[in-house]
Every structure is written in structure tokens, then in C-alpha cells.
Amino acid sequence: GESVGLHLPTLSVQEGDNSIINCAYSNSASDYFIWYKQESGKGPQFIIDIRSNMDKRQGQRVTVLLNKTVKHLSLQIAATQPGDSAVYFCAENKGTYKYIFGTGTRLKVLA
Amino acid sequence: IAGITQAPTSQILAAGRRMTLRCTQDMRHNAMYWYRQDLGLGLRLIHYSNTAGTTGKGEVPDGYSVSRANTDDFPLTLASAVPSQTSVYFCASSEQGGVGYTFGSGTRLTVV
Numbered sequence: 001g002e003s004v005g006l007h008l009p010t011l012s013v014q015e016g017d018n019s020i021i022n023c024a025y026s027n028s029a030s031d032y033f034i035w036y037k038q039e040s041g042k043g044p045q046f047i048i049d050i051r052s053n054m055d056k057r058q059g060q061r062v063t064v065l066l067n068k069t070v071k072h073l074s075l076q077i078a079a080t081q082p083g084d085s086a087v088y089f090c091a092e093n094k095g096t097y098k099y100i101f102g103t104g105t106r107l108k109v110l111a
Numbered sequence: 112i113a114g115i116t117q118a119p120t121s122q123i124l125a126a127g128r129r130m131t132l133r134c135t136q137d138m139r140h141n142a143m144y145w146y147r148q149d150l151g152l153g154l155r156l157i158h159y160s161n162t163a164g165t166t167g168k169g170e171v172p173d174g175y176s177v178s179r180a181n182t183d184d185f186p187l188t189l190a191s192a193v194p195s196q197t198s199v200y201f202c203a204s205s206e207q208g209g210v211g212y213t214f215g216s217g218t219r220l221t222v223v
Contacts, residue, residue, distance in 0.1 A: 008150065034211050043115075043201050043214030044154070089153065098169070099212070101146075101154040 008087065010106045019077040021105045023090035028071060032093035035064060035075045038104070039086045047075070047088075077107075085109045113138050115215035117202050123221045124192050132187040132218050134202030142205045143185040144169075144212065145177060147198040154201065160185055192222045 013019045025033065031052040036044035050057045050064045050073075057064050063076040073090050087106050091099040118133045136143065145157040146169075156169030160179040174196060176188045185204075189196055199219050203212035 036211075041216075043203075043216050044212075045214070046211040049211060098144075098156060098159060103151060103153040 008106045012108045013080045014110050019080045021075045021088045023073040023102050025071050025092040030092040033073055034091045036089045037086045080109050082109050117215035117218050121219040126222055128192050130189045132200055134185045135183050136204045140204035140206050144203045145187045146201045149198050194222045197222045
């Protein structure tokens with residue numbers, strides 16, 4: 001299940017550097033994973049997805065890596081920009097139509 | 112612009128009062144969901160609907176009810192609000208078998 005914490009983990013990255021955001025998932029039977037981005041005051045927005053039969057998928061400036069052995073997902077953002085500042089969530093499929101979301105990581109991009 | 116509309120954007124509600132959060136989508140998605148978002152707890156599923164006329168309970172359904180009379184609308188009702196229901200509520204939808212959700216902008220609810 002999800003871990004419960006009082007504070008959101010924060011990753012601070014210099015503008016132009018690469019960011020790596022990590023996520024541990026709980027269900028080894030999950031077959032589908034998604035990364036979402038949530039900007040302040042807005043709803044989560046789909047970034048990229050990956051199926052369990054893959055270990056890597058690339059999008060525009062983003063790459064998702066899946067390690068099923070240790071149940072770990074990561075989101076890599078290349079050349080991080082100020083507009084990337086947001087909270088990032090991973091989500092795992094837990095049955096038809098239903099997903100479980102991680103608690104999120106706040107990404108701060110430093111100028 | 113296609114998407115999900117939630118109303119109200121924010122609300123302060125007295126404990127014990129009844130409140131309905133509205134959610135409308137114009138994408139003809141079959142499935143719709145209500146999540147609440149609390150700091151440190153992430154997004155938790157309250158109720159969902161796979162198709163018009165059907166609903167199901169999520170992780171935290173107590174104190175909430177939903178209906179799905181048609182494809183587009185999925186209102187969430189708090190019959191008698193309590194302070195622990197203070198949260199940000201997100202409605203979402205997805206196509207049947209589709210990838211990921213489309214989320215609304217949320218309703219910030221404070222129960223005092």
C-alpha cells in the first residue's frame with residue numbers, strides 16, 4: 001500500500017540539469033503504470049505510461065524506467081525547465097479502471 | 112475545449128450540512144471517478160462508475176454517495192459533512208480500456 005507521511009518529498013534541481021523522480025509500487029501483479037504531473041491549483045495531468053512488459057519508454061524530454069524485480073518506477077526529465085516545477089505522481093493499475101496513486105514528489109527547479 | 116468541469120471551485124461548508132459536488136465531462140468517456148487529495152496521503156478513490164447506471168465503492172466511500180444517471184454527469188454528495196471531509200476533490204474520467212485519466216481542476220472543500 002501507500003506510505004503515509006506528513007511531508008511531501010522534494011527534489012530540487014538546477015535549471016538545465018536532468019531530474020530523476022522515483023516511485024516504489026506495491027502490487028507485483030500491476031500491469032500498467034502512469035506518471036502524472038500536478039501543477040499548483042490544477043488537477044493531475046498525464047505525462048507518460050508504461051506497460052509491465054516493457055522496461056523503458058521515452059517521450060518528449062521524459063523517460064520512464066520500470067524495474068519489476070524491485071517494484072520500482074522512475075521518471076527522468078531531461079534539461080529540466082522552470083515549467084517542470086510541480087508535484088509528480090506515479091500510479092499503478094489495481095484492476096479494471098482503478099489506479100492507486102503514490103503520495104507524490106515535489107520538483108523544484110532552481111534558476 | 113473538451114474536458115471535465117467541476118463546480119464549485121471552492122466551498123466553505125458548515126458541519127452537518129448536505130453538499131453536492133458537480134462533475135460534467137464532454138468526452139463521452141464511459142468511466143468516471145471521484146478522488147480526494149490530502150497532503151501526505153496522495154489521491155484516494157472515493158467512488159467510481161464504469162458506465163452510466165452503475166457505481167462502485169473505492170477506498171474511502173464512507174460519508175459519500177454518487178449517482179450516474181447519464182454518461183456526462185457524476186455528482187458526489189456529502190449527506191452530512193464532517194470536518195474530516197475537508198479536502199480537495201478531483202473528478203476524473205477515462206475511456207473504457209483507455210489509458211490514464213483526464214482530471215478536472217478540483218473542488219477545494221473546507222468543512223467547519
